[in-house]
Amino acid sequence: MKRILYLIQILALTITGVAQQKSLCDVTYIYEVNSVNQLIDFTNKAYAGPKVINWQWDFGDGTSSNQPNPRHVYMERGSYVACLTIITEDNCENTFCDTIKVGSSELDTSSLYYSISGNVFAGSVLLPSGIVVLLKEVNNHYTAIRYCQLNNGHYEFNQLNSGEYTTYCIPNFNLDINYYPSYLPTYFGNNTKWQNSASIDLVNNSLYNKNINLSCNNEILYGPDTISGFLHVADPNTFEYNIYCNNWFGNNSPGLINLELAPNMSVLLLNSNNEPIRYAVSDSLGCFQFKNLPIRIYKISPEKAGLVTIPTILNMQASSATHASTSLFIGSSSIYSNIQDELFTDFENNINIFPNPAHESVILNITTEKLTTISIEVGNLSGSNVLLSDNFTCQGNENFILPISSFSPGVYFVKIKAEGMPVVVKKIIKQ
Numbered sequence: 001m002k003r004i005l006y007l008i009q010i011l012a013l014t015i016t017g018v019a020q021q022k023s024l025c026d027v028t029y030i031y032e033v034n035s036v037n038q039l040i041d042f043t044n045k046a047y048a049g050p051k052v053i054n055w056q057w058d059f060g061d062g063t064s065s066n067q068p069n070p071r072h073v074y075m076e077r078g079s080y081v082a083c084l085t086i087i088t089e090d091n092c093e094n095t096f097c098d099t100i101k102v103g104s105s106e107l108d109t110s111s112l113y114y115s116i117s118g119n120v121f122a123g124s125v126l127l128p129s130g131i132v133v134l135l136k137e138v139n140n141h142y143t144a145i146r147y148c149q150l151n152n153g154h155y156e157f158n159q160l161n162s163g164e165y166t167t168y169c170i171p172n173f174n175l176d177i178n179y180y181p182s183y184l185p186t187y188f189g190n191n192t193k194w195q196n197s198a199s200i201d202l203v204n205n206s207l208y209n210k211n212i213n214l215s216c217n218n219e220i221l222y223g224p225d226t227i228s229g230f231l232h233v234a235d236p237n238t239f240e241y242n243i244y245c246n247n248w249f250g251n252n253s254p255g256l257i258n259l260e261l262a263p264n265m266s267v268l269l270l271n272s273n274n275e276p277i278r279y280a281v282s283d284s285l286g287c288f289q290f291k292n293l294p295i296r297i298y299k300i301s302p303e304k305a306g307l308v309t310i311p312t313i314l315n316m317q318a319s320s321a322t323h324a325s326t327s328l329f330i331g332s333s334s335i336y337s338n339i340q341d342e343l344f345t346d347f348e349n350n351i352n353i354f355p356n357p358a359h360e361s362v363i364l365n366i367t368t369e370k371l372t373t374i375s376i377e378v379g380n381l382s383g384s385n386v387l388l389s390d391n392f393t394c395q396g397n398e399n400f401i402l403p404i405s406s407f408s409p410g411v412y413f414v415k416i417k418a419e420g421m422p423v424v425v426k427k428i429i430k431q
Contacts, residue, residue: 025050025092029084031100036143038074038102038242039259046086054087060100073241073257077103114202117156118210120169122183126153127214129172131248131264135194135305137164142194142306144243165200168305169212170266172249175280176291181216184279185266185303188212192268192276194305217277223294225316226323227269231262231286231302234329234423249281258384261286262330270299270311302328302335312337327413329423348424351416357429364400364414371395377415378402378428386412404430 026047031040046052057065059072060080074080083097116134120127132155134146146157155167167188173179189198190213200210233239236259244264245257267288269278280288282302290298299311307330314324328337350367366374374394378387386407402414407430416424 025052025086025088025094027052027084027086027094028096029098031082031098033100033102034237035103036138037238037240038077039236040072040074040100040102041069042072042082042084043069044084044086050088050090050092052086053089056085056087058083058085071236071259073245073259074100074102075242075245113158113206114160114162114204115156115158115206116160116165116167116200116202116210117154117206117208118167118188118212119153120150120155120171120212120214121153122171122214123181123216127169127171127183128153131170131172132212133168133170133243135166135168137199142166144240144305147243147246147248149248160202162203165202166194166197166305167200167210167212168194168197169214170248170264170281171214178220178222178292180220181218182221182278183214183216184268184276186212186214187305190215193303197305215276217275219277221277221294222292224322225293225295226289226291227293227298227300227314227316227325228287228289228323229267229300229312229326229328231265231267231282231288232260232327232329232423233262235332236260238332239330258285260379260385265330266303268301268303269293270301272297272299274299274311276301300326300328300337302330304330304335307331307333307335309335310337327425329425347418351424351426353414353426353428356427357431358404359431360405361401361403362428364402364416365397366394366400366416367397368394368418372418375417376400376402377417378404379413379415380410402428404428 028045029042030045031042033040044055055066055068057070060082061074080100080102081097082100083095085093085095087093120130127150130150132148132150133144134157135142136145148155148157170185171183184192186192187194187197188200188210189196191197192215200207241257248264263282263284263286265282267280267282268276269290271277278290280290282288295316297315297317299313301309301311312326312328316324326337328335352365353362356362372394373391375391376389377385379385409430412428412430414426414428
């Protein structure tokens with residue numbers, strides 16, 4: 001059975017200035033606040049009027065959106081006046097505003113006076129520049145709640161309540177230059193993996209000298225190969241945008257946060273023995289890169305406290321190419337790639353795209369044993385969506401036509417999202 005999958009192209013809507021008789025229109029909105037990462041889901045409510053053709057949101061923090069029901073992250077706690085303006089097909093315009101209070105009562109510690117502080121060492125000297133992230137155990141899961149810049153190798157977090165914490169330092173080096181030894185992002189307890197980190201139990205008193213000694217690798221690495229990739233957010237409800245979407249290392253973050261990209265995440269490069277040998281930090285577009293690598297077998301392992309990472313294996317010995325690329329996804333419980341997650345290998349293998357490369361359209365073939373709700377997104381190499389679909393159901397073996405004639409030539413990624421499964425990513429080439 002072959003069905004045409006109708007896709008909606010994401011374009012800015014233009015309102016033409018044609019004088020029409022106005023009619024009454026009314027609008028309001030509702031919103032839901034995720035207190036952990038300050039992510040807000042807005043839902044518009046338009047009543048008893050003609051069809052709405054334009055939505056304009058002003059979130060009150062200098063950013064805006066023209067999506068009907070957008071998601072937005074406020075980077076700072078506080079109160080914001082968010083306004084929604086609608087325009088209908090007969091040129092009726094109306095605006096509704098409400099005050100949004102952002103901040104978690106669970107993590108709001110402004111009236112408490114305990115602190116955690118310490119120094120970060122690179123060998124025998126203080127680390128000159130870097131970021132320290134404070135992680136707190138909330139509901140049996142580590143959550144990033146604060147960050148600070150190192151000041152002459154020193155970090156300090158004040159006004160904390162009692163609880164179990166740990167700290168994580170990401171050093172700030174010019175990663176285009178080879179350093180020996182190569183110092184790596186490290187948790188309190190002097191380990192590169194959160195499972196081996198030491199906890200900091202804060203109980204009714206301040207704690208000092210909680211020092212971090214950066215782990216390092218002494219191997220000299222140099223060669224012709226490059227590995228790059230993108231980090232995507234598969235579950236926006238569990239990613240701490242208010243912490244990680246800040247301008248830590250001089251990479252200007254976009255004014256409007258892309259909820260599908262994961263900036264400022266440390267990515268470890270492992271050898272075949274699972275030993276970390278280098279690191280990279282994803283930029284504001286979620287991109288990371290390792291340069292000047294010898295021809296070997298490597299593993300790519302992003303690190304985020306509380307999540308199990310399923311490393312991506314890249315065998316540079318088996319390819320004549322000197323540049324390999326991969327995409328990884330940060331979910332609610334794990335970090336995985338589109339080719340390495342054993343939990344959904346069968347599902348991923350039952351999705352095929354042909355012909356590929358193609359000029360006008362490609363056929364997406366999906367096989368599922370039970371009735372499954374699926375949605376599809378098509379993105380370009382910069383991480384922006386160019387096409388998306390509504391939710392649809394699939395059962396058995398079905399084909400869907402994806403029109404790509406309007407695409408510019410190049411490489412695109414098709415993300416298939418199914419209920420209860422991690423995101424599957426396929427590559428298509430538009431000729």
